[in-house]
Amino acid sequence: MMNHKDCFKALARHVEDTDIVLPVYSSAFEWLDLQPRKLNYTAHGAMGLASSHGLGLALGRPDKRVIVLDGDGSLLMNLGTLVTTAAVAPKNFFHFVCENGTYEANGGHPTPNRGNVAFASLAKAAGYKNVYEFSDIKNFEQQIGAVLSETGPVFVHLKIERCGPQERDYNRLHGVEARQNFKDALDAS
Protein backbone atom coordinates (compact mmCIF):
# COMPACT_ATOMS: atom_id res chain seq x y z
CA MET A 1 0.00 0.00 0.00
CA MET A 2 1.41 3.40 -0.98
CA ASN A 3 0.96 6.85 0.46
CA HIS A 4 -1.04 9.00 -1.96
CA LYS A 5 1.31 11.97 -1.72
CA ASP A 6 4.49 9.91 -2.13
CA CYS A 7 2.99 8.25 -5.15
CA PHE A 8 2.07 11.53 -6.82
CA LYS A 9 5.48 13.03 -6.01
CA ALA A 10 7.11 10.14 -7.85
CA LEU A 11 4.70 10.53 -10.76
CA ALA A 12 5.19 14.30 -10.91
CA ARG A 13 8.92 13.88 -11.56
CA HIS A 14 8.04 12.34 -14.92
CA VAL A 15 5.15 14.60 -15.95
CA GLU A 16 6.12 17.22 -18.52
CA ASP A 17 4.73 20.73 -18.83
CA THR A 18 3.06 19.79 -22.11
CA ASP A 19 1.13 16.85 -20.62
CA ILE A 20 -2.58 17.19 -19.85
CA VAL A 21 -3.38 15.76 -16.39
CA LEU A 22 -6.96 14.96 -15.29
CA PRO A 23 -7.07 14.22 -11.54
CA VAL A 24 -10.37 13.49 -9.75
CA TYR A 25 -11.70 14.26 -6.26
CA SER A 26 -9.16 13.43 -3.49
CA SER A 27 -6.47 12.89 -6.09
CA ALA A 28 -7.25 16.26 -7.60
CA PHE A 29 -6.71 18.12 -4.34
CA GLU A 30 -3.48 16.19 -3.66
CA TRP A 31 -2.26 16.80 -7.21
CA LEU A 32 -3.15 20.51 -7.27
CA ASP A 33 -1.25 21.05 -4.03
CA LEU A 34 1.80 19.28 -5.45
CA GLN A 35 1.56 20.39 -9.07
CA PRO A 36 -0.47 23.55 -9.64
CA ARG A 37 0.27 23.44 -13.36
CA LYS A 38 -1.60 25.10 -16.23
CA LEU A 39 -2.63 21.93 -18.05
CA ASN A 40 -4.45 20.35 -15.13
CA TYR A 41 -8.01 19.55 -16.28
CA THR A 42 -10.15 19.15 -13.19
CA ALA A 43 -13.69 20.05 -14.32
CA HIS A 44 -15.35 16.79 -15.29
CA GLY A 45 -18.97 17.72 -14.56
CA ALA A 46 -20.12 14.32 -13.32
CA MET A 47 -18.47 11.56 -11.29
CA GLY A 48 -16.87 8.88 -13.42
CA LEU A 49 -16.35 10.91 -16.56
CA ALA A 50 -12.71 11.99 -16.22
CA SER A 51 -11.43 9.18 -18.41
CA SER A 52 -14.02 10.03 -21.07
CA HIS A 53 -12.97 13.69 -21.09
CA GLY A 54 -9.40 12.39 -21.30
CA LEU A 55 -10.24 10.20 -24.26
CA GLY A 56 -11.73 13.19 -26.07
CA LEU A 57 -8.60 15.21 -25.35
CA ALA A 58 -6.36 12.34 -26.46
CA LEU A 59 -8.26 12.16 -29.76
CA GLY A 60 -8.34 15.90 -30.23
CA ARG A 61 -4.74 16.57 -29.23
CA PRO A 62 -2.66 13.58 -30.36
CA ASP A 63 0.42 15.77 -29.92
CA LYS A 64 -0.02 15.67 -26.14
CA ARG A 65 0.26 12.97 -23.49
CA VAL A 66 -3.03 12.69 -21.57
CA ILE A 67 -2.79 11.35 -18.01
CA VAL A 68 -5.98 10.52 -16.07
CA LEU A 69 -5.66 10.15 -12.28
CA ASP A 70 -8.94 8.38 -11.58
CA GLY A 71 -10.40 7.04 -8.36
CA ASP A 72 -11.70 3.51 -7.84
CA GLY A 73 -15.21 4.76 -7.05
CA SER A 74 -15.13 6.97 -10.12
CA LEU A 75 -13.98 4.21 -12.44
CA LEU A 76 -16.65 1.89 -11.06
CA MET A 77 -19.24 4.42 -12.27
CA ASN A 78 -17.95 4.21 -15.83
CA LEU A 79 -16.40 0.79 -16.39
CA GLY A 80 -17.40 0.88 -20.05
CA THR A 81 -14.70 3.50 -20.53
CA LEU A 82 -12.11 0.70 -20.38
CA VAL A 83 -13.71 -1.06 -23.35
CA THR A 84 -14.22 2.13 -25.33
CA THR A 85 -10.64 3.29 -24.78
CA ALA A 86 -9.17 -0.11 -25.60
CA ALA A 87 -11.09 -0.05 -28.88
CA VAL A 88 -10.04 3.48 -29.80
CA ALA A 89 -6.49 2.78 -28.59
CA PRO A 90 -5.05 6.29 -28.41
CA LYS A 91 -1.27 6.08 -28.18
CA ASN A 92 -1.09 9.15 -25.94
CA PHE A 93 -3.53 7.98 -23.23
CA PHE A 94 -2.50 6.91 -19.71
CA HIS A 95 -5.19 5.89 -17.23
CA PHE A 96 -4.17 5.61 -13.57
CA VAL A 97 -6.70 4.43 -10.99
CA CYS A 98 -5.93 5.14 -7.33
CA GLU A 99 -7.58 2.39 -5.30
CA ASN A 100 -8.26 3.26 -1.68
CA GLY A 101 -11.54 1.38 -1.43
CA THR A 102 -13.38 4.45 -0.23
CA TYR A 103 -15.68 7.20 -1.47
CA GLU A 104 -13.46 9.70 0.28
CA ALA A 105 -15.16 12.81 -0.98
CA ASN A 106 -18.61 11.45 -0.08
CA GLY A 107 -18.32 10.56 3.57
CA GLY A 108 -15.69 7.84 3.56
CA HIS A 109 -18.02 4.94 2.80
CA PRO A 110 -16.51 1.77 1.32
CA THR A 111 -16.67 1.01 -2.39
CA PRO A 112 -18.61 -2.15 -3.32
CA ASN A 113 -16.56 -5.31 -2.75
CA ARG A 114 -13.67 -3.25 -1.39
CA GLY A 115 -10.31 -4.95 -1.69
CA ASN A 116 -11.51 -7.67 -4.01
CA VAL A 117 -11.74 -5.85 -7.34
CA ALA A 118 -8.81 -6.51 -9.69
CA PHE A 119 -8.80 -3.26 -11.63
CA ALA A 120 -5.73 -4.15 -13.70
CA SER A 121 -7.39 -7.43 -14.67
CA LEU A 122 -10.55 -5.57 -15.65
CA ALA A 123 -8.49 -3.32 -17.93
CA LYS A 124 -6.69 -6.30 -19.41
CA ALA A 125 -9.97 -8.11 -20.02
CA ALA A 126 -11.39 -4.96 -21.64
CA GLY A 127 -8.60 -5.06 -24.21
CA TYR A 128 -5.77 -2.93 -22.78
CA LYS A 129 -2.42 -4.40 -23.75
CA ASN A 130 -0.24 -2.42 -21.37
CA VAL A 131 -1.42 -2.88 -17.79
CA TYR A 132 0.47 -2.35 -14.53
CA GLU A 133 -0.23 -2.66 -10.83
CA PHE A 134 1.78 -1.08 -8.02
CA SER A 135 1.46 -1.37 -4.26
CA ASP A 136 5.08 -0.65 -3.32
CA ILE A 137 6.43 2.88 -3.58
CA LYS A 138 10.00 1.80 -4.38
CA ASN A 139 8.84 -0.30 -7.33
CA PHE A 140 6.65 2.53 -8.50
CA GLU A 141 9.47 5.08 -8.28
CA GLN A 142 11.75 2.78 -10.25
CA GLN A 143 9.28 1.92 -13.00
CA ILE A 144 7.01 4.92 -13.51
CA GLY A 145 9.37 6.62 -15.97
CA ALA A 146 9.40 3.54 -18.20
CA VAL A 147 5.62 3.12 -17.87
CA LEU A 148 5.06 6.67 -19.09
CA SER A 149 7.28 6.09 -22.09
CA GLU A 150 5.15 3.12 -23.24
CA THR A 151 2.81 3.42 -26.20
CA GLY A 152 -0.72 3.98 -24.98
CA PRO A 153 -3.29 3.21 -24.03
CA VAL A 154 -1.71 2.26 -20.71
CA PHE A 155 -3.61 1.37 -17.54
CA VAL A 156 -1.98 1.62 -14.10
CA HIS A 157 -3.60 0.40 -10.89
CA LEU A 158 -2.16 2.12 -7.80
CA LYS A 159 -2.98 0.67 -4.40
CA ILE A 160 -2.93 3.58 -1.99
CA GLU A 161 -3.86 4.52 1.54
CA ARG A 162 -6.72 6.85 2.23
CA CYS A 163 -5.83 10.54 2.07
CA GLY A 164 -7.46 11.42 5.35
CA PRO A 165 -8.96 14.83 6.03
CA GLN A 166 -8.59 17.31 3.19
CA GLU A 167 -9.73 20.85 2.61
CA ARG A 168 -11.98 20.38 -0.38
CA ASP A 169 -12.74 23.64 -2.12
CA TYR A 170 -14.51 22.40 -5.24
CA ASN A 171 -14.26 25.81 -6.79
CA ARG A 172 -10.58 25.00 -7.30
CA LEU A 173 -11.64 22.06 -9.48
CA HIS A 174 -14.52 23.36 -11.55
CA GLY A 175 -15.02 27.03 -10.89
CA VAL A 176 -15.14 29.43 -13.82
CA GLU A 177 -11.55 30.54 -13.27
CA ALA A 178 -10.19 26.98 -13.18
CA ARG A 179 -11.98 26.11 -16.40
CA GLN A 180 -10.91 29.28 -18.17
CA ASN A 181 -7.28 28.85 -17.10
CA PHE A 182 -7.19 25.36 -18.57
CA LYS A 183 -8.88 26.47 -21.78
CA ASP A 184 -6.44 29.34 -22.23
CA ALA A 185 -3.45 27.10 -21.51
CA LEU A 186 -4.60 24.44 -23.96
CA ASP A 187 -5.34 26.98 -26.67
CA ALA A 188 -1.87 28.43 -26.23
CA SER A 189 -0.01 25.13 -26.26
Added chain:
Amino acid sequence: MPVSASSEGAGTKKKLSGLSIIKEIKASGIEFVISVPDITTSEGLLRPLAAETEPRLIRICKEDEGVGICAGLAHSKKRALLLIQQTGMLDSINALRGVAVEYSLPICLMVGLLEKEPDLRPRESKRYGVRIVEPILDAMGIAYHEIEDDSDLPKIRPAIDEAYKNSKPVVLLIGRRPS
Protein backbone atom coordinates in the same frame (compact mmCIF):
# COMPACT_ATOMS: atom_id res chain seq x y z
CA MET B 1 -36.45 26.06 -25.35
CA PRO B 2 -38.04 24.91 -28.62
CA VAL B 3 -35.87 26.68 -31.17
CA SER B 4 -37.78 25.10 -34.02
CA ALA B 5 -40.67 22.72 -34.47
CA SER B 6 -41.22 20.52 -37.50
CA SER B 7 -42.05 22.77 -40.42
CA GLU B 8 -44.80 20.80 -42.16
CA GLY B 9 -48.23 19.81 -40.99
CA ALA B 10 -49.48 16.24 -40.57
CA GLY B 11 -51.05 14.27 -43.34
CA THR B 12 -48.52 14.94 -46.13
CA LYS B 13 -46.36 12.08 -47.43
CA LYS B 14 -43.02 12.78 -45.87
CA LYS B 15 -39.59 11.23 -45.78
CA LEU B 16 -36.28 11.89 -44.11
CA SER B 17 -33.10 11.15 -46.06
CA GLY B 18 -30.25 9.72 -44.02
CA LEU B 19 -27.69 10.59 -46.69
CA SER B 20 -28.91 14.18 -46.66
CA ILE B 21 -28.50 14.27 -42.86
CA ILE B 22 -24.93 12.99 -43.26
CA LYS B 23 -24.30 15.70 -45.86
CA GLU B 24 -25.44 18.31 -43.33
CA ILE B 25 -23.32 16.74 -40.58
CA LYS B 26 -20.25 16.96 -42.80
CA ALA B 27 -21.08 20.49 -43.89
CA SER B 28 -21.24 21.42 -40.20
CA GLY B 29 -17.56 20.54 -39.76
CA ILE B 30 -18.24 17.52 -37.58
CA GLU B 31 -15.02 15.45 -37.38
CA PHE B 32 -16.20 12.83 -34.88
CA VAL B 33 -19.50 11.02 -34.41
CA ILE B 34 -19.75 9.38 -30.98
CA SER B 35 -22.50 6.79 -30.81
CA VAL B 36 -24.47 4.12 -29.04
CA PRO B 37 -26.78 2.49 -31.63
CA ASP B 38 -30.41 3.61 -31.76
CA ILE B 39 -33.03 1.74 -33.72
CA THR B 40 -34.57 4.91 -35.22
CA THR B 41 -31.29 6.01 -36.80
CA SER B 42 -29.62 2.60 -37.13
CA GLU B 43 -30.08 1.80 -40.81
CA GLY B 44 -30.55 5.19 -42.40
CA LEU B 45 -27.87 7.07 -40.51
CA LEU B 46 -25.46 5.10 -38.33
CA ARG B 47 -24.79 2.30 -40.80
CA PRO B 48 -23.88 4.61 -43.72
CA LEU B 49 -21.83 6.77 -41.33
CA ALA B 50 -19.95 3.66 -40.18
CA ALA B 51 -19.06 2.87 -43.78
CA GLU B 52 -17.28 6.18 -44.21
CA THR B 53 -13.88 7.25 -42.88
CA GLU B 54 -15.01 10.81 -42.17
CA PRO B 55 -16.38 11.82 -39.79
CA ARG B 56 -14.62 9.28 -37.58
CA LEU B 57 -17.07 7.04 -35.73
CA ILE B 58 -16.30 6.28 -32.08
CA ARG B 59 -18.50 3.54 -30.64
CA ILE B 60 -19.09 3.91 -26.92
CA CYS B 61 -20.59 1.66 -24.24
CA LYS B 62 -22.86 4.19 -22.53
CA GLU B 63 -24.14 7.57 -23.58
CA ASP B 64 -22.71 9.68 -20.74
CA GLU B 65 -19.21 8.62 -21.82
CA GLY B 66 -20.00 10.45 -25.03
CA VAL B 67 -20.74 13.69 -23.20
CA GLY B 68 -17.25 13.58 -21.69
CA ILE B 69 -15.59 12.64 -24.98
CA CYS B 70 -17.37 15.48 -26.81
CA ALA B 71 -16.22 17.90 -24.09
CA GLY B 72 -12.59 16.83 -24.47
CA LEU B 73 -12.89 17.23 -28.22
CA ALA B 74 -14.54 20.64 -27.85
CA HIS B 75 -11.60 21.81 -25.73
CA SER B 76 -9.36 20.58 -28.54
CA LYS B 77 -11.29 22.67 -31.10
CA LYS B 78 -12.73 19.57 -32.76
CA ARG B 79 -16.41 19.36 -33.59
CA ALA B 80 -18.28 16.23 -32.54
CA LEU B 81 -21.82 14.87 -32.64
CA LEU B 82 -23.27 12.49 -30.06
CA LEU B 83 -25.67 10.18 -31.94
CA ILE B 84 -27.89 8.31 -29.47
CA GLN B 85 -31.46 7.37 -28.53
CA GLN B 86 -33.61 9.45 -26.19
CA THR B 87 -33.39 6.71 -23.56
CA GLY B 88 -29.62 7.21 -23.50
CA MET B 89 -30.06 10.96 -23.34
CA LEU B 90 -32.36 10.55 -20.35
CA ASP B 91 -29.73 8.30 -18.75
CA SER B 92 -27.13 11.03 -19.30
CA ILE B 93 -29.02 13.94 -17.79
CA ASN B 94 -26.52 14.47 -14.97
CA ALA B 95 -23.61 14.54 -17.42
CA LEU B 96 -25.50 17.00 -19.63
CA ARG B 97 -26.37 19.07 -16.57
CA GLY B 98 -22.78 19.30 -15.38
CA VAL B 99 -20.72 19.27 -18.54
CA ALA B 100 -22.95 20.82 -21.20
CA VAL B 101 -25.12 23.25 -19.24
CA GLU B 102 -23.17 24.29 -16.14
CA TYR B 103 -19.82 24.42 -17.96
CA SER B 104 -21.48 25.86 -21.05
CA LEU B 105 -19.85 23.59 -23.60
CA PRO B 106 -20.96 22.96 -27.20
CA ILE B 107 -22.18 19.39 -26.79
CA CYS B 108 -24.24 18.56 -29.89
CA LEU B 109 -26.65 15.64 -29.75
CA MET B 110 -28.60 13.94 -32.50
CA VAL B 111 -31.26 11.88 -30.76
CA GLY B 112 -33.46 9.23 -32.31
CA LEU B 113 -36.92 9.24 -30.73
CA LEU B 114 -37.68 5.57 -30.09
CA GLU B 115 -41.36 4.76 -30.69
CA LYS B 116 -42.36 8.26 -31.72
CA GLU B 117 -45.30 8.18 -34.10
CA PRO B 118 -44.36 9.80 -37.44
CA ASP B 119 -46.21 13.06 -38.11
CA LEU B 120 -46.94 13.67 -34.44
CA ARG B 121 -44.97 16.30 -32.55
CA PRO B 122 -42.87 14.67 -29.81
CA ARG B 123 -44.84 16.30 -27.01
CA GLU B 124 -48.08 15.00 -28.58
CA SER B 125 -46.88 11.40 -28.57
CA LYS B 126 -48.92 8.73 -26.80
CA ARG B 127 -45.62 7.34 -25.55
CA TYR B 128 -44.59 8.67 -22.15
CA GLY B 129 -40.90 8.15 -23.02
CA VAL B 130 -41.28 10.42 -26.03
CA ARG B 131 -43.55 13.19 -24.81
CA ILE B 132 -41.40 13.97 -21.76
CA VAL B 133 -38.28 14.68 -23.82
CA GLU B 134 -38.95 18.27 -24.84
CA PRO B 135 -40.28 19.38 -21.44
CA ILE B 136 -37.13 17.97 -19.84
CA LEU B 137 -34.93 19.86 -22.29
CA ASP B 138 -37.01 22.98 -21.59
CA ALA B 139 -36.42 22.52 -17.86
CA MET B 140 -32.69 22.17 -18.46
CA GLY B 141 -32.57 25.19 -20.74
CA ILE B 142 -31.15 23.17 -23.63
CA ALA B 143 -32.04 24.25 -27.17
CA TYR B 144 -33.55 21.63 -29.47
CA HIS B 145 -34.87 21.25 -32.99
CA GLU B 146 -37.34 18.75 -34.41
CA ILE B 147 -36.04 16.96 -37.49
CA GLU B 148 -39.10 15.21 -38.87
CA ASP B 149 -38.61 15.24 -42.63
CA ASP B 150 -36.38 16.61 -45.38
CA SER B 151 -37.82 20.10 -45.03
CA ASP B 152 -36.15 20.23 -41.59
CA LEU B 153 -32.65 19.43 -42.90
CA PRO B 154 -31.65 23.12 -43.27
CA LYS B 155 -31.90 23.44 -39.48
CA ILE B 156 -28.96 21.13 -38.82
CA ARG B 157 -25.95 23.17 -39.87
CA PRO B 158 -27.07 26.49 -38.28
CA ALA B 159 -27.94 24.66 -35.06
CA ILE B 160 -24.46 23.14 -34.80
CA ASP B 161 -22.75 26.39 -35.84
CA GLU B 162 -24.76 28.25 -33.21
CA ALA B 163 -23.83 25.73 -30.51
CA TYR B 164 -20.11 26.20 -31.18
CA LYS B 165 -20.40 29.95 -31.65
CA ASN B 166 -22.15 30.42 -28.31
CA SER B 167 -20.57 27.43 -26.54
CA LYS B 168 -23.96 25.92 -25.67
CA PRO B 169 -25.46 22.45 -26.07
CA VAL B 170 -28.05 21.63 -28.72
CA VAL B 171 -30.24 18.61 -29.38
CA LEU B 172 -31.51 17.56 -32.81
CA LEU B 173 -34.51 15.29 -32.34
CA ILE B 174 -34.93 12.73 -35.13
CA GLY B 175 -38.65 12.01 -35.32
CA ARG B 176 -38.82 9.23 -37.90
CA ARG B 177 -36.53 6.57 -39.34
CA PRO B 178 -34.30 8.12 -42.01
CA SER B 179 -34.41 6.22 -45.28
